Amino acid sequence: MMGDYFMPPEWAEQVAVWLSWPVDDPRHWGGAKREVIWEKFAEVAAVISRFEEVRINAVPGLEGWLGERVKKFDGEVGRVRLFDHAHNDVWCRDHGPIFVKDRGTGEVAVTDWGFNGWGGRFAPWDLDDTVPRQVAERLGMRRMEGGMILEGGAIEVNGAGQLLTTEAVLLNANRNPEMGRGEIEERLKDLLGIREVLWLERGIEGDDTGGHIDDLARFVDDATIVACVEEDVTTPNGEILQRNLRRLREMRTVGGRPFEIVEMPMPEACEVPGWRLPVLPASFVNYLLVNGGVLVPTFRQGKRDARTLDVYRELFPGREGVGIGCLDLVEEGGTLHCISQQEPV
Secondary structure (H helix, E strand, C coil), rough: CCEECCCCCCCCCEEEEEECCCCCCCCCCHHHHHHHEEEEEEEHHHHHHCCEEEEEECCCCHHHHHHHHHHCCCCCCCHHEEEEECCCCCCCCHHHEEEEEEECCCEEEEEECCCCCHCCCCCCCCCHHHHHHHHHHHHCCCCEEEEEEECCCHCCCCCCCCCEEHHHHCCCCCCCCCCHHHHHHHHHHHCCCEEEEEEEEECCCCCCCCCHHHHHHHEEEEEEEEECCCCCCCCCCHHHHHHHHHHHCCCCCCCCCCCCEEEEECCCCCCCCCCCCCCCCCCCCCEEEECCCEEEEECCCCCCHHHHHHHHHHHHCCEEEEEEEEHHHHHHHHCCCCEEEEEEH
């Protein structure tokens, strides 16, 4: 790879946050919640626009309707830009570009990894796989092919060259069956400027992806990780999260010290009778950092939602904490971090 590129951490200054607008497809939310989900995406776009620009892989004819909704939710209409980029689904974290930056020149470029619908589970994904190329061409950015299947929600980086991920996703034969752990690590190091890959085991119940890291553990800074825990260790999630927590406690910063681990209790079980996911993969660590803000998913759980917001306001004291109701979003398997992708300055 030419240059000395690295993936900036999410807390670095951003130009914009990218979303992919929900397309009309009966697969999504059972085809029954179009108005609810469009309204929720408009709310998310409006909240982000209070802090920075929102760039949306859009559907034709959205401008007028969205402009009115952004006003309704006290957003900045002038900070919302629509791009006619074809796509299949809403999960921009996974199919969107992963941006990198040259340490010397400051040039921002696009890494374009393969996308196969989370291991072939949700077809079609052909248009989603073209989104990074469309974005790079529209922005006039250099584009570098990753050479393997990789979803953005599967990785989490800090500013010291460390990357968190899970074995259940990156080592799954439904992604890159011809590649071993060492080859995958080398590809991540080469394209994302990573020094070290830190591996957790797998994800929470109901996670269609197999176990994305952004529902499990996130870097707060170079030496701090916020990690999901389950109070009842006898539950399926309790066992999974305890094993992951033990691994996190064994990991070390680049300076050789243990990470400070902030334990984040899971939401109470979110269930929709008769839905394809008996238990929804609701997680309080699926937050999104924006310039001057931290957007936190909430799940209509009163005191638990409020306590979670207080924790994030303490973890990110220079940022405004904003809770956004995500119970409808998580029916399809993700929330704020899953639907977004940051573009660094």
